[in-house]
Amino acid sequence: MTGTSESEDPGTPGPESSDKSNADTGRMLKRLVPLVLSFVALVAAVVCAVVFGVKAWNVYVDEYPAQQTRDQATQAAEQAVLNITTIDPADLDTFKERADASLTGKAREEVLGGKDGGVLKMLEEAGPSSAKLTARLLRSAPTEVNADEGKAKVLVYVLTSLQRPDEPNVDETRGFDVGMVKDGDVWKAESITGLEGIAYADTGEAPAPAPEGEN
Numbered sequence: 001m002t003g004t005s006e007s008e009d010p011g012t013p014g015p016e017s018s019d020k021s022n023a024d025t026g027r028m029l030k031r032l033v034p035l036v037l038s039f040v041a042l043v044a045a046v047v048c049a050v051v052f053g054v055k056a057w058n059v060y061v062d063e064y065p066a067q068q069t070r071d072q073a074t075q076a077a078e079q080a081v082l083n084i085t086t087i088d089p090a091d092l093d094t095f096k097e098r099a100d101a102s103l104t105g106k107a108r109e110e111v112l113g114g115k116d117g118g119v120l121k122m123l124e125e126a127g128p129s130s131a132k133l134t135a136r137l138l139r140s141a142p143t144e145v146n147a148d149e150g151k152a153k154v155l156v157y158v159l160t161s162l163q164r165p166d167e168p169n170v171d172e173t174r175g176f177d178v179g180m181v182k183d184g185d186v187w188k189a190e191s192i193t194g195l196e197g198i199a200y201a202d203t204g205e206a207p208a209p210a211p212e213g214e215n
Helices: 016-086 094-104 105-112 117-124
Strands: 132-146 151-163 168-181 186-192
Touching: 016 094, 016 132, 016 151, 016 168, 016 186, 094 105, 094 117, 105 117, 105 186, 132 168
Parallel strands: none
Antiparallel strands: 132 151, 151 168, 168 186
């Protein structure tokens, strides 16, 4: 009987064919991986741009106006309080100008004078020999802010120094609850409630610019 040798299965790849297939797959992956990574990076960039744009718009539309209102109203309230707590009896014109620039409504009437007079009139009656008052800002904080209506409330604390000739200065911390309103493009104080009264004249009879509970 004549023996015959078994032939290799033609459907089974040989070692050389398998190596070639692996090489082709490797080359394909090398081409695809950068493309996939580039696509992923592009998608991520688009998503980041959209998210950042939405956040930026929200800040611009919602947060920025409110923050701007808080900052402007607080700074104006600080200046208004400093203006009415800085008084040189020998130069009431300057006091009047500063107060006029910072006050409106009832606060302006109480300081500069309505039909019943005001703090300015009392200072004029006290004369240039009355005590001099200076103030230094300590701290402030907005308690209410309404950007749409242009209104705010701000707490302002100052250190006042009452100065009389040949006497030690009297230093006290004073607090004010200031109601602010936007008058055109300028923030002004329309109400100033002194948390503690300040007597301007040597006699102690002159009331604070905004006596507690009257505004």
